[in-house]
Amino acid sequence: MPYMLVVMKSFLTSGPDKDDLVCVNEIAQGCQTPPVTALAGKVTFPELGALIDHAQLFIGVDSAPAHIAAAVNTPLISLFGATDHIFWRPWSNNMIQFWAGDYREMPTRDQRDRNEMYLSVIPAADVIAAVDKLLPSSTTGTSL
Numbered sequence: 001m002p003y004m005l006v007v008m009k010s011f012l013t014s015g016p017d018k019d020d021l022v023c024v025n026e027i028a029q030g031c032q033t034p035p036v037t038a039l040a041g042k043v044t045f046p047e048l049g050a051l052i053d054h055a056q057l058f059i060g061v062d063s064a065p066a067h068i069a070a071a072v073n074t075p076l077i078s079l080f081g082a083t084d085h086i087f088w089r090p091w092s093n094n095m096i097q098f099w100a101g102d103y104r105e106m107p108t109r110d111q112r113d114r115n116e117m118y119l120s121v122i123p124a125a126d127v128i129a130a131v132d133k134l135l136p137s138s139t140t141g142t143s144l
Contacts, residue, residue: 008056009036013048013065016041057134059127061119066090075134077127081118082106096130098122 012027012035014020024040043051049068052058058069059077062085069076070090078090078097085099100106103121 011036011051011055012040013043013051014040057131059131062088070095077130077134079119079122079127082109082112094134096134098126098130 010031010033012024014024021041024037028035028037039051048065049072052065052068052074053072055069055074057075057077058066060066060069060079062078062080062083066076066078067090070092073092073094076090076092076095078095080088080097080099080101082100085097085101089095089097100118100121103123106118
C-alpha cells in the first residue's frame with residue numbers, strides 16, 4: 001500500500017506563562033520535524049486568531065483557540081481530558097473531537113487530580129487518523 005508523506009509547517013503556541021513555554025518546548029523536542037515555537041507566548045489574541053484563520057488544520061485542547069478555529073471554520077481536532085466534552089465543545093461541523101473518557105473512566109469533577117495527565121490516554125494513532133480525514137484534499141505530499 002502506498003503512503004503519502006506530507007510535510008507541513010506546524011506551529012506551537014501558548015500563553016506567556018513560564019510553565020506553558022516549558023510545555024511547548026517539551027512537545028517540540030518530541031517532534032521529528034521541529035515545529036515553529038518562536039510564536040509561543042508572543043502573539044496577541046487577534047494575531048492568534050489570524051494565524052488560526054489561515055491554518056489548514058488546528059489541533060488543540062479544550063481552550064479558547066479551539067473555539068476560534070470553529071468560529072473561522074478551520075478544520076479542527078479538539079482534545080478533551082476530564083472536562084465536559086459535550087457542554088464545552090466548539091460548535092463546528094468541521095471537527096473531530098476526542099474525549100479521554102472514551103478511553104478510560106474519568107473522575108467526577110470533584111475528584112479530578114490537576115496533576116493527572118488525562119489526555120495521555122488518547123492514542124496518537126487516532127489523532128493521526130483524524131488528521132488524514134480533515135486535511136484538505138489539495139494538500140500535496142511525496143509518495144513513499
